[in-house]
Amino acid sequence: MRRLQVGFSIRYKFLAVMSLLLAACVCVYLLIAVRVFKSDKTELVFDLNRSQVSNLASELDTQFEGISDKFKLFSLLSDSALQGRTQADWVRELFPKDSDVVFVSLYRRNGQEIVRKFQNQSFGQTYGLSKDYFERTLAKAKPIPFSRILKDGQAIWNASAADGPPLVGFGRSVVIEDHAGVAIDQMAVVGYVKMDKLLKSLSLVKLNHMSVVNRDGEVLASSMAEAATENRLMGSHPLFQAAMSSKTKTSVINLTWQDEKILGAYSKSFGGKLLVLAQANEASAFVAVEQLVERSLIFSLIVMTAAFLAAILLSRSLTRPLAQLVERMNLASQGDLTTQIHLGNKDETAVLAGSFNQMIADLKQSRDALEEINRDLDQKVKDRTQQLEEQNRAVKEAQEALLRTTRLASIGEVAGRAAHEVLNPLTSLMTRLGIMERKMQKELTPQLQVLGDMHSAWDKDYQEGGFDQLVQVWKKPSEIQPQLNLWQEDLGNLQSIQQGIGGQLKTFLQDTEFLKREGTRINKIINSMRKLTVTKSDKTKQSVHHLLSECCAIMGDLFEQKKFSVLCEFTAEQDSVSIDRDEFIQSVTNMMRNSLQAMDELAKDHPEQKFQLRLMTAVVKDEIQIYIEDNGVGVPTQYQSHLFESQFTTKGPEEGTGLGLGISRRFLRANGGDIEFVSSDLGRKTVFRIRVPIVGEKEKGAAA
Template structure:
């Protein structure tokens, strides 16, 4: 059948070439005929066109049509491209608008040929000297061409049908002896290409095709064995690559986590040193002020007592002294000066309180476990965050503390301060986001509640609750994963809670939980041993939670 198709294609190609040759010959012949008609029409129409004798021009083009039956259209144009004579209209034509074809012909030098579906349109400008008098155009029917093309095409079709019939007969004969075995071989090859290596070509003769089939079957068997061996090696290699990739991925993640944690620890250590330095620099002059305020208050009170005693013994001072007393408003000074000293004392106490908080928070670099009051660590962290608590929302964030009487515990208070800082900062961010959300705000004022309690003689618990938006269930299990954050790029590294979890669970052998519910809030619970984690202590699971 393939040979038959080739024969048919070849005959079709020859037929197409013949049709093309006939078309080219006809085109050339029709162009020459159109040029002769244009030459005739140009000669006889030049003088009438010069004098714009429309009647004569109309008669000329009508006479031309009678002598040439293939003429389908004819026009004569004036110098502006307007039709003044038309083959299909009797008498002169006085067109008011220029014809696009007429304008094109007037502005063209050579003869213009335009092939259309039913005719060949040819035209040229009529020139007298350097003056363009107008233009003429004619249309010749292409019906003879179509008849020739149809005749050649029909001949080609007849020849192709005859050749196809002969080819099909020959193909049927050949397929019985050659094509059928080859077809079976092709079918088996395609199935093997699709992955079915169990294909075998049946051997039904003893000729060359049988030898080919035998070789094909042997090749298939060897190929099946080779592919089985390659598949085994491929599976083993993929397993090794997967194991190495997993190990490398874990190593890279651990390296990134360690590197980031080292940077974070270095930042916190630097922060601790900076805070300690600032606290020290503030404490020195503040100590002078605080220590001298007591003496200054005593001295000033003594002076006020002397003035009062003086006024009692000398109620009528000299006129000059009385004017000075009235000028400085001595009575107001006597009543306001103790209040001024009292406010200075309050400010000095406040400075001392801030310095103590800074010193407590600055214990980040301490690496040893030491007894420490956990409440001091919480209060110092709140002191550091006091400006954010005031400015986070419109009316600030309310902090409620419920401290149970707890003894100092063995811990690294600087690291726990870092945990408090991370949890409280996240709580402030959550409450601030809730306040800025376009949805209706919560009816409850933004609140952070901190509660401590004793679980047993060896364990304590710290609850840090905020009534902000709850944490989605699908991300709850990822809270303590390294680099996981719900904040936008540049606002969080995703390491705060991860480092906090590591400090609580690994460094202090404690536990860190998170509970969150819709329309309630979020609570983080720290459970810490009261003694050094290396010491033997009972499991928290046995303690009352």
């Protein structure tokens, strides 16, 4: 029945108007506040970026100017300039233990011969570096740009290897002059500077992302530690391009990179050889604005909710009786005739409630009488139906008994052949069931274990601190994947389990379809065996290659279980035939099973040998020929002429009945083909051939 509906209540109309006015005021306030706050926030971010890049550029200027001067002094150390002190004393004074320079070497112009070198041993011990790390390992991973050093006079490059400490390579050219001031040689001083202090300064920056790059856009140091070790380049970044094209030393800029708005700043250092870049994502910078909007929305919702509650409390005493009446009427319209209305007042609504209760009582009495009549009628119909079913069952049982008696005469002849023909699909069916059982135990059990572990962990956290404790645990970083929290890890596990179960379901459906096909084959084999005296094939147009692939799929589990391989070489250009599909599959699988047993018998004495079954096709005249070749025990000469005789077999009673080849030949001949023994080289190669006529153009039309 149709449910009674109530329109919009009058007591809510005034509240709705007031709520709309309040919401409009809140929206106007939020629009003005967001615009003003965004403008102020942008200027603040620009000032902060400008200050940070300028300060860092000044520090780099001081640091690399000092290092450049020390490198020049290092190149000028000679016996005449030592003034009574050793070279080691001068080197220790130039590069003390706390120096940023951890390795320096003076090279000849060819870049192959080292004149002198210095290495900070304590730095190498701290990072576990080998003695030749800088000269061999690092020089190979990060080649020294000698040509650029000699050409430009100075060069700075990224020297942070993937498994090494964070370093920056610095080299400068030194011209050696004689006493007359004439240049007599040119050398290159190459050194590596540790970036610990610089990286520490960068790590303190939270609002934006800062990078130090050279003129080629190569990242030397970054607030993202992996940027330097992964050899990232910023040559295509618009902030780097703006800095390189600008004539000013320090500036700020608005730009867009990869569909994201960025507030950027840059400062040039060390004569323009170094660039300090800072970029802040506009969306991240304006998080405070979003928080202001969220809090304002929450406040407005609280006010509007309070207004609704006040209106509901004031009008509740007036509308409660009507609401109860509407509710009971809806229940009655849905068939509930046990509902009653009990009001505490004595006004007109009480009279209306009494009339409603009386009406419901009358309706309930009438419905109970009708239900009693219907129950009596249903019982009579059921009794009569049961009598008819018992009579039909007796007739059917008598017919089935008569049919079974008629068929008993032919069971003895059919039983042997049916058992042999059913053996192939039944063996495939049982093998596939075993594989399905092992897959379920191997793949489903770990997934259930993961679900159990997740449930236990969630339940433990919830029991200890409720939902809040559970949420806090979810936010903790994963021990297995530190870049994810536990909630993301659990979601990933659930997704993996979903995908795993999906894959298992797909495989299970494929296996189920395989079992259904094999069951259908068994059913058809049994039905056809009952009529072996009259062979009548259900011929349809089929692809021989497709049928052979189905045979390989059916017998594949048995061959895989024995670790034998099946090689298919389908070279026939035409493979369309008119044949009974199931009889062809039964014939080929019989042959494949014989080959499997022959190879298995030889494998007992030669387990190290590799066994293989080959299926080959070729077109000869107007028929397609299928060759079945194996390297099993073979067929002795004295048995070759008896292969197709009924009940002839060289196997034990548990493996063969002597019916397989004869039935296979009978099936193929009924379809216009034949099966032939070709040759047998004992223990090496045995070949059988199946011939089936190809469907011509006219026959194709008839078959279709």
